[in-house]
Amino acid sequence: MGFGVLPDITNLILVHPYLGHIAGRTIPFALGSDFVDFPQILDHWTYHVWLLSHSLLFWAIVFAPLWRRSSGMKLATLAYLSHVLADLPSHTGAYGLEPFYPVHYIFDGWFDAWLWGPGPIAVSVVLTTVVFLLTRALRQRVLWPSERQDKTLNRA
Ligand SMILES: [Zn+2]
Helix, strand or coil: CHHHHHHHHHHHHHHHHHHHHHCCCCCCCCCHHHHHHCHHHHHCHHHHHHHHHCCHHHHHHHHHHHHCCCCCHHHHHHHHHHHHHHHCCCCCHHHCECCCCCCCCCECCCCCHHHCCHHHHHHHHHHHHHHHHHHHHHHHHCCCHHHHHHHHHHHC
């Protein structure tokens, strides 16, 4: 779970506080609309740290070698990649992800989930939970052929 949220830690501790400060928020933490109203954040170093933390090159060159010998490397990589893959379609325009940062290539996604308010976020959480519960219920009834063999072997 830590590696799944790791790319956005830089957003929480750097980008949002700085943008909240320049937006004049009482509590210096930016709202989604502040990114629209203050696009100068795109040139600030805090935003570039966020781009770096979402870079597949950064993961491959800096982070993965450090964790190479760890038994949790595959799971950490899966968690990190799932975060980046989820962010790719959910950031558009100038705020699109740069998956190969510092190589400048903006992937223009299809929607801006980071601008959603509480209502759409709640709907997405409920829908995700329903899909998870349906999948789990289905998985209790349907097994892959290899899983059936494993169950047969375990009973012996
Ligand atoms: Zn992210």
